[in-house]
Amino acid sequence: MVYSILANIILAAHLIFILFVVFGSLVVFYKRWVFWLHIPAVIYGSLVEFSGWICPLTPLENHVRALAGQSGYAHSFVQEYLLKTIYPEMLTRQDQIIIGCILLILNLFVYLLIFRKTMKKK
Secondary structure (H helix, E strand, O other): OHHHHHHHHHHHHHHHHHHHHHHHHHHHOOOHHHHHHHHHHHHHHHHHHHHOOOOOHHHHHHHHHHHOOOOOOOOOHHHHHHHHHHOOOOOOHHHHHHHHHHHHHHHHHHHHHHHHHHHHHO
């Protein structure tokens, strides 16, 4: 039971990290110091998508699920949980590159808005 709870906590942390990578720049509008956390997260998230790496939280969750007597999954968190909801088919390399580009473009756009807002105040 403890391992099952721990696996679910890891799953939740993974989802929160992904949401932070995608939408963290919006938090920077209100809390400028979050920038110092968000930029490294975006860089790491983009590297994972562009390189095809698997986030270390995925094997960690799988290991803890195995300790709980549950089955893990053979691919990434995105493929297992998010793409089943967003896309009907499996994640391809091209999908990963598109996700990485969207991630960078979205955050660049928000940071440009923040920069413009900051420059107007001066």
